[in-house]
Each structure stands twice: as C-alpha cells, then as structure tokens.
Amino acid sequence: QEEHMQRSEKLRVVGELASGMAHEIRNPLTTVRGFLQLAKASGYNIEAWYNLIMDEVNRMSDLTGEFLQFSKPHRTDFRTDSLHDCILKVISLMESEATSSGHVIHFQDMAADEIFMLMDQDKMTQLLLNIVKNACEAMETNGSIHIQVSRDPKNATLVIADNGPGIPSEYLEQIFHPFFTTKETGTGLGLSICYKIVQDHHGTLEVESELNKGTRFILTFPMADKADTLKDNAAS
Ligand code: ADP
Numbered sequence: 001q002e003e004h005m006q007r008s009e010k011l012r013v014v015g016e017l018a019s020g021m022a023h024e025i026r027n028p029l030t031t032v033r034g035f036l037q038l039a040k041a042s043g044y045n046i047e048a049w050y051n052l053i054m055d056e057v058n059r060m061s062d063l064t065g066e067f068l069q070f071s072k073p074h075r076t077d078f079r080t081d082s083l084h085d086c087i088l089k090v091i092s093l094m095e096s097e098a099t100s101s102g103h104v105i106h107f108q109d110m111a112a113d114e115i116f117m118l119m120d121q122d123k124m125t126q127l128l129l130n131i132v133k134n135a136c137e138a139m140e141t142n143g144s145i146h147i148q149v150s151r152d153p154k155n156a157t158l159v160i161a162d163n164g165p166g167i168p169s170e171y172l173e174q175i176f177h178p179f180f181t182t183k184e185t186g187t188g189l190g191l192s193i194c195y196k197i198v199q200d201h202h203g204t205l206e207v208e209s210e211l212n213k214g215t216r217f218i219l220t221f222p223m224a225d226k227a228d229t230l231k232d233n234a235a236s
C-alpha cells in the first residue's frame with residue numbers, strides 16, 4: 001500500500017512538472033521542424049544535417065507528447081464505450097509499424113457479447129497502444145502479438161502477449177517507474193502512463209515475463225452492465 005501511495009505521488013509531481021515543460025518545448029519544436037522541412041523543400045543545402053536534426057527534433061516531440069498525457073489527470077472523459085472498438089483502433093494504428101518489422105498482431109475475442117465499459121476512449125486507446133508498441137519494439141523481426149479479450153459477469157480481462165526477449169526479473173518492478181527505459185531513444189514514460197490510466201479506470205495491470213519466451217500484460221476492468229449502457233446512451 002505504501003509503495004502504491006509513493007507511486008501515485010510520484011506520478012502527480014511528474015505530471016505537474018511535465019505540463020509546464022512540455023508546453024514550453026513543444027511550440028518552438030514545431031517551428032524548427034516546419035523550418036527544416038521548408039528549407040529542404042526549397043533546395044537549400046541542408047542534406048548533411050537534415051536527418052540528424054530531424055531525428056532529434058522528433059525525439060523531443062515524442063517526449064513532450066508523452067509528457068502531456070501526464071498533465072491532464074482531471075480531464076478524463078468517461079463514457080460507456082466498446083472495448084472492441086478500442087482494440088480494433090489500436091490494431092489498425094499499429095498495423096504498418098508491425099508489418100514493416102514482419103510482426104503479426106492476432107486478436108482473439110473470447111467474449112460472447114461485445115464488451116461495454118465505462119472508459120475514456122482516448123486514454124484506453126493510448127494505454128493499449130503503449131503496450132502493443134512496446135511489444136513491437138521488443139521483438140526484432142517476425143514476432144507475434146496476441147491480444148485476447150474475455151469477460152466474466154463483473155470484469156473484462158485483456159491479455160496482450162508477445163514472444164519477444166522477455167524482461168529480466170530485476171527490471172520487472174521498475175518498468176512502471178517514470179523514466180525507466182532500456183532503449184537508447186526511449187522516454188521511459190509509456191508504462192507509467194499505462195499504470196495511471198489503468199488506475200483511473202479502477203482496473204488492474206499485471207505483467208508476467210520469461211526470458212527468451214515473451215511477455216504478457218494482463219489488464220482487468222470492471223464492466224458497465226447493459227442496463228447502465230442503455231441509461232447512459234439515453235442520457236447523452
Ligand atoms: P520506453 O518504451 O520508452 O522504453 P516504457 O515505459 O514503455 O518506456 O517501457 C519501459 C521498459 O520496459 C522498456 O524500455 C523495456 O525495457 C521494458 N518493456 C516494456 N514492454 C516490454 C516487452 N513487451 N518486452 C520486453 N521489454 C519490455
């Protein structure tokens with residue numbers, strides 16, 4: 001419980017810092033990127049350093065984009081929505097990145113009915129996207145990612161599994177900490193954002209991993225029942 005509190009508090013502090021910093025950085029970055037594109041398009045000879053600068057600019061842009069997700073904890077927009085829609089959206093968003101590395105994303109739907117739950121669809125999409133993206137990045141080529149969804153009367157369970165390198169046990173606790181990354185150009189923010197989004201949805205997030213076998217993220221969420229769904233939709 002204490003560990004849990006510390007983590008929330010840490011995320012709150014990071015969130016406040018992040019919102020200020022991200023806004024400060026993002027605008028000038030956009031200007032620089034626009035200028036670079038223009039300079040290249042107009043034939044000015046920047047070839048030698050164009051890619052170098054652009055990579056760094058994009059990296060900072062990614063970082064501020066991720067930071068900004070921390071900064072809107074109270075702007076969560078909960079509605080009764082379909083979990084399937086989110087999953088399909090994430091699969092289509094990841095399709096080209098996955099395919100370019102030879103990865104295949106499988107979706108297995110074990111629920112009899114479509115799963116409706118109270119969610120912020122943008123955040124739920126971001127959550128699943130972060131996990132699927134990590135899986136893609138962890139596997140070199142020709143990996144497979146299995147997304148499986150099931151439900152019982154109270155909860156929806158989502159499993160996202162890859163057959164990548166796995167996570168060393170000494171890292172397992174740390175992967176949810178802000179800024180923990182093993183990637184050269186990683187931000188280390190993806191999973192801490194995931195953790196926060198799951199908390200906001202009153203869900204649970206667990207990870208199981210075996211070296212050289214793969215990694216499974218297991219998410220559970222309380223479900224809205226049909227009556228609530230109808231009531232909600234009638235009200236909106
Ligand atoms: P980033 O992706 O920027 O490194 P994340 O918070 O998304 O930050 O992930 C933190 C770390 O967790 C990654 O750097 C990686 O070491 C580890 N990780 C996350 N998902 C996986 C996975 N599916 N397989 C192997 N390692 C993973």
Ligand code: MG
Binds near residue numbers: 134189191
């Ligand atoms: Mg990540």
